[in-house]
Amino acid sequence: MGLTDIEAKQTKLTAVDRSHVLICAGAACVASGAMEMEALMKAKISELGLTCEVSVFDTGCVGTCDLGPVVVVYPEGTFYVKVKPKDAEEIVTEHLLKGRVVERLLSRTPEEHTVPTIAEHPFFAKQQRIALRNLGVINPEDIQEYVALGGYSALAKALTMTQDEVIQMVLDSGLRGRGGAGFPTGRKWAFAKEVEADQKYVIINGDEGDPGAFMDRSILEGDPHSVIEGLAIAAYCIGATQGYAYVRAEYPLAIKRLQIAIDQAREFGLLGAGIFDKLDFDIEIRKGAGAFVCGEETALMHSIEGLRGEPRPKPPFPAVSGLWGKPTIINNVETLASVPVIVEHGPDWYSAFGTETSKGTKVFALAGNINNTGLIEVPFGTTLRDVVFEIGGGIPRGKAFKAAQTGGPSGGCIPASMLDISLDYESLQKAGSIVGSGGLIIMDEDTCMVDVARFFLEFTVDESCGQCTPCREGVKRMLEILTRITEGKGELADISKLEMLAGGISKTSLCQLGITAPNPVQSTLRYFRDEYIAHVVDKQCPAKVCRALIQYDIVPEHCTGCTLCAKHCPTNAIHGELKGVHTIDQEACIKCGECLARCRTDAVIKV
């Protein structure tokens, strides 16, 4: 079957649907009840006999995670947010049956204006969705919808070109690996193409492990064909006939949808033997068992081979000797999802986005102390300020922006003084951080930067494979020192020990996990050294986060003697008569903060 046949079939199908209801099936929406809501909606639709006019399906993450569950009704693009199961019926009876928009479920701007359609929402206004182009737009379980939007035409086009021409196109586009390292994708392909071998492999790296990053999962869940198509193009370019999709087992929905997509692609002749009479290529899924380090390409290949997921020194690079010793290229999900668009629209179109050296767009997972959390895609060169205050809608509760942590556990923190930094590979590296896989955690004034560093090192200690000395032993020692500092037991000498260790580990570790593990410490020491000093010298935590360095007190003038705090204190550390001033027994206090949370008169304070 050719693409035109699929498209013809598709047109026929869509012609009968009056409305398409897309229900975001990203993790946040599912967690807030999207599936129950969907079931009720479908029941109501069928009750009203609308099944032949209205189709309802799950889609990949729309991106506005804090607004979930979200529902988009096409063709208008009506954007319903925080739709509870009890709201399902109303959308059906009002909107789908009578064509009346349910105003109360629309999202609102800070000025309380309603936002009628998804296209008009400020969260999307500054975005440029390329890798995420189909998320929230198509049904990921139907290949025909992907094809209808131009899917697989890039593969068809690539197969009419020579391998070198396609590689040149990718090179010219300036596309760089989106998984973290930022290596030029076209160069990687060119290396692998040049190596003579009886067998070559291409691999999708779907072992997304940075805490808070979920763009790869969302793409696999919401637009799996774009990744398959990208991989098939890569396979053609280097001469591979077999591909593997390495996806972590914690992503069951991504695995399910990718498998459906692979099966459908096979069914339509877009995988298997003789794709467009030109290419033999197929893909198998391999599940990762949840080790962060398996996102490192050599560890990932060991894992596929059935060995311990441990990295090995490079060279040899996978493009020369990879999976089972054969030339292999491994590309990240987001990278591959960008490839078809580049082939389709040309490298100039793509490289028009971004900066001189960081071309195109990048997906960031926006999280932390920010109003609009979720998945965003912006051109490289967008400033941090725009992301935080325009797309992200600023910091909640009027708090001040303190820092942005980029790049996950391998990244670093950008302070408020650098809010106008351009988000691109070079600027972030210069600032002591990285783009990484695109984690972007916003922190407000109540964040202790020593504690942040400690958090990330805790993660790295957990996830170190344990093979090489500096990462296994050294990061643990850094964590011990940081813990000591946050517990008020640090000394000034600990800071120089941290610096020594950070320098040694980042120079001698075997893989990027170890090499970058000290980054959170190095960057917080660079921008927030005074906070470290306050901890070790003054024994104070300026953000009042580190328990050992704070205490809870009650301001007598504000205390009304309501007894709420005393009632909720788990250790009975608060004493006082009804309507009398309460006091906290510091010996008994475990600093859980429950009193502060309960007090309605701001009488409880942290000092």
Next chain:
Amino acid sequence: MAKVTLTINGRPVQAEQGQTVLEAATAAGIYIPTLCAHPDLKPEGVCRICVVEVKGQRVLPTSCTLPVAEGMIVDTNTPNVRDARKIVVELLLANHPSDCLTCSRNQTCELQKLSQEVGIRQLPFEGARRRHESDVSSPSIIRNPEKCVLCQRCVRVCHQIQSVGCIFTSNRGWDTEIGPAFGQDLANTACVYCGQCVAHCPTGALETVNPSSAVWDDLRNPDKYVIVQTAPAVRAAIGEEFGLPPGTRVTGKMVAALRRMGFDKVFDTDFSADLTIVEEAHELVKRVSEGGKLPMITSCSPGWVNFIETFYPDLLGHLSSCKSPQQMFGAVAKTYYAQKLGIDPARMVVVSVMPCVAKKFECERPEMRSSGYKDVDYVLTTREAAGMMHEAGINLAELPDAEFDQPLGITTGAGVIFGATGGVMEAALRTAYEVITGKEVPSLDITAVRGMDGVKEATIDINGLPVKAAVAHGLANAREIMDRVRSGEADYTFIEVMACPGGCLGGGGQPYPTTPEIRKKRAEAIYAIDRDMVLRKSHENPAIQELYAEFLGEPLGHKSHELLHTHYTPKDAYEQDEDLEPASV
């Protein structure tokens, strides 16, 4: 191989394409400290000690894994490199017990040496330490995981060289440990006790079960008559423990040292090696002439016997029924020799000095009591015996040569070459030829089975009968041959297998370190001893002839069968494993 030129420390260095920077530097006389690297093993680059600075690279790559490249500019001695190395060693030491003074590896420990080399004077990163109990389950090997630096040399030698694969890395990160799967004791694994892990361990994390204090007790006990036997490979290596260069022949000095330690008699396992050859050559002739199971495979390496019992139980019928020379010695000593001497064998203590770790297990086998007593009481490794000499203030290197006692110290060159790979084959063929043909063997030196190739093959024409011989050392090589025997592809007549690379001279109990270079030197010493012997064929050993005349009767006779031959039992790799079919033996 194409040559490349690189610059190391400002000096142009020629190297071959495919070499590592470490190899190129070492060849050029530039020293780079290492820990996880070992010339027997594929480099892993995990310890990160051997880092160097390479122009144009931000990080410091490990020279053991870095291939040389044309024009590469390497520096092994910059402040950057020295600081980095120091931190790595400091980190290892922070998680290592500082009990050097009481450690079995005191002064042979590579971590200790490294610490000195990089100049560690304090431990700035002390904190939590991994706690593990020692594994003392096996009769041969003790594991002290607290002293483990996770260099994985043991794992690599167990998998790559020995293909046993009974120890692994488990857990990860800080919790990483090396040991048997599922936290089992070593005794409940497929471990064959070859001790190559011990020989390759840079620290005291793996050591041998050392019976020296029990031996001292018996030496001091006037009621005991303590005799010692020394394996062929010991004389070519024990000098290293006293500062002599590898390959120094110290037979006479060793005898003198043992005598000074207080042994009542100092005997030679070469004697019973000759006895083994006579029995084994006759067994081979019998199998060939009577249509017995072929190929016949040697059985003198106890690590190998454990290996075949575990991994090829279906092929046990191929194994020669001859006991190893160590056990033949014990059986003869506590019967024939005790009678001759007129002492009660119950009073006799037989101590072995062996290059071998598996011998400790072998002497504990229930089958090895054919004298009515435990045939061999204690097995000391070469290292342990040297340790006892040190304890006694005996400097072997300075002693005048002494002679073995008689009669169990009378030997031939055929006995001594048991210590090198191919030696048993060569010795057996010297005798078999003469047993079959009744004529003198035309050339004593069967060089085709000598040398360090992993698998060696030769066809020897004995009176028109082509004897196809194969020799393997290192169990991965043995596995390769055994797979072909099992599939029927191999049509050998006789196979020699030694568990350890290089044969006994590369045994797990030999002095530290053992490298390919050192093994070569020890082999040269062994063949030189053979060359210089007057008698070089086992069946010409007059003491053996006397033993048969006075006591045993004839080779393969009733008494031989009782004392010198044994049987084998299929073994499960793990106790719980019920699936393995018992083979008919």
